[in-house]
Amino acid sequence: MSVDDIERVAVLGAGNMGHGITEVVAIAGYDVVMRDIEQEIVDEGYEDIQWSLEKLSEKGIVDEDPDDVMARIDTEVDLETAVEDVDLVIEAAPEQMELKKEIYGDLTEFTPEDAILASNTSSLSITEIATATDKPEKVVGMHFFNPPVKMDLVEVIYGEETTDETAETTYDFVESIDKTPIYVRKDVNGFVVNSVLGPFGDEAGWMVSADEATIREADATMVHERGYPMGPFELGDLTGIDIGYHVRKEAGKPVPPIVEEKVEADELGQKTGKGYYDYEDGDGADYGHEDVSEDFDWLRIEGRMVNEAAKLIGNDVATPDAIDTGMRLGAGFPEGPCRRADKIGLEQVLDKLETLHEQTEADRYEPADYLVELVNNGHTGEDAGQGFYEYGGDDGDREYRTLNVLEDDEVLAIELDRPERMNALNEDLMDEIEHVLNNADPEAVRVVTFEGAGDRAFCAGADIGGFAGAKPWERGTITSMFETVNDFPKPTIAKIDGFCLGGGHELALACDLRIATTDSEFGFPEINLGLLPGGGGTQRTMRMIGEARAKELVFRGERISAERAEDWGLINRAVGADEFEDVCAEFVDDIVEGPPVALDYAKKVMNRGEDASLEAALTMESQSFGLLLSTEDVLEGTSAFAEDRDPEFEGK
Ligand code: NAD
DSSP states (O other): OOOOOOOEEEEOOOOOHHHHHHHHHHHOEEEEEEEEESSSHHHEEEEEEEHHHHHHHHSSSSSSSSHHHHHHHHEEHHHHHHHTOEEEEEEOSSSSSHHHHHHHHHHHHHTTTTTTTEEESSSHHHHHHHHTTGGGGGGGEEEEEETTTTTEEEEEEOOTTTOOHHHHHHHHHHTTTOOEEEOOOOOOOTTTTEEEHHHHHHHHHHHHTTSSOHHHHHHHHIIIITTSSOOOHHHHHHHHHHHHHHHHHHHHHOOOHHHHHHHHHHOOOOGTTTTSSSSSSOOOOOOOOOGOOOOHHHHHHHHHHHHHHHHHHHSSSSSSHHHHHHHHHHHHHHOOOHHHHHHOOOOHHHHHHHHHHHHHOOOGOOOOOOOOHHHTTTTTTTTBBBBBBBBSSSOOOOOOOEEEEETTTEEEEEEEOOOGGTOOBOHHHHHHHHHHHHOOOTTEEEEEEEEESSEEEEEOBBBBHHHHHHHHHGGGGGGGGHHHHOOSSSSSEHHHOOOOEEEHHHHHSSSSSEETTTOOEEEEEGGGGGGOOOHHHHHHHHHHHOOOHHHHHHOOOOHHHHHHHHHHHHHSSOHHHHHHHHHHHHHHHHHHSSSHHHHHHHHHHHHHHSOOOOHHHHHHHHHHHHHHHHHHHHHHHHHHHHTTTTTOOOOO
């Protein structure tokens, strides 16, 4: 069975996850039947979907009429009717093994022989669930994250008997519903994301329990220095302190005293009004920049997460790439632990773990064999050319981690690919943009386009966390990416759909042309952070739209609409979402079909002329004009004009 054979899907459970999964699957165009045990629950789930679809439609995230999407969803209470003609079942019933086994027993009886049976379980064994059926080869884990409509990641988990065909079809199905799958090749507890995330809260718990840090120091440093979306204690309060507690207890692992205390006091986090922070009488997770501590040993936390990742890789559960993708998309990490460890240096990570292991003799610090092996082989990270990943130099081929790059028909299309961070710029992304442009063949490329992945942003700024620790003298390179874009010899176009803010706005301004959807928003929020736009924003904006408007944007830090941006001359066009791709394609086609040499010169003369005296600029212009007169393209252009046909420029 392949993904093309999947037409009808059943989702079991209309709860939190079930209704969200049903919605995502229906949006992708599949017929879905959502089943729960009582009509009332199914109806509630159905209404939740309707409400959510209206919102997505208002925000322009779903283009199709919500009624048309709803028309693909059936609801059902009778299990047999729900699953008798489906190709795929996604089970999202409560997290109880006995209940799941009962369901899978029934599914064996009622589903067509070929149907894939996927479980959304977060923590139960796929292998064990599969024992309740007579077709364990068809049982697979399909672990969505909450809420499914927003979260892009799905873990595809092999049980012991799952065949490649089942897992691969599931993987393709996940892609077909516009989510990002990662393979978890063995049915390990916690799968990938929760395994690696475990030490984030656990190690912070041990540190605070031993009075080596305060809760606020830990949270502030991990967020403001290390770029995590939430501090470990804040996250514990959000998910429920008892959840992590039970996971560790069940796994027979020791629990940090502070966690024990909280569970005993029934202070479980937001849900009880109090956890590590006070949500009823206090201000909740109220740590700030002032709580960042230089002494906070963040490498203990990151080192343990890296160690967990190394165990998964060494045990053939997942690849470094799958782990990093999982942590970025599933946990909102600024970058994956493998990539980060390669930057830190694996020998440092190993040294930290070994030292802690010697000092405490605690199992949790015991270095993974795979990590030791990497270090022993000299594969200590990016500086060594190899760590979890292999690193090429600045030349030649490289696998991009933060970009999708496609070169086709003389168009170099660069997509910023960090949708989970609204494509915010970080060091890797900027470095990769420079690498793409520095290695692009100007003979083969006639135009470059930039766009953002996902449906929310072109690029919403810079990942502050990634830069916050940088010293002023280390920041010198931050502007070089913008200059590389600005100076690229071929025309560049920014295709903007969504937020275009801060560093993202500066990237768009470094391009020659900007086309945006009317839903897009522009601005320089830097001033609100006590910063100023540092990637050319103050200067390019002044030159482009004049001092008054530029200062308004920079000083007030407020966002403006695409209409206003067009009115001010900040962008070339603001067009409706339905016309956007067509208008962009027209711009691209005009340039691709235009005379390459003349376009190069026009760009150069216009960019350089801007900062020269009028006299010097006019001299540059006329010299370029003279040079172009001797090109074959001019002959072609003038002959085509005389012959009333379209020219075919060769760039000679
Ligand atoms: P939930 O309690 O919100 O929903 C479960 C639904 O299943 C309920 O509506 C219940 O009536 C229904 N149900 C009970 N027996 C059923 C049966 N035999 N057939 C069909 N439906 C039945 O729970 P949830 O949060 O949606 O979790 C569902 C599954 O998803 C669990 O396995 C959970 O581990 C997993 N999961 C949850 C999250 C999360 O954050 N909530 C994230 C990922 C995975």
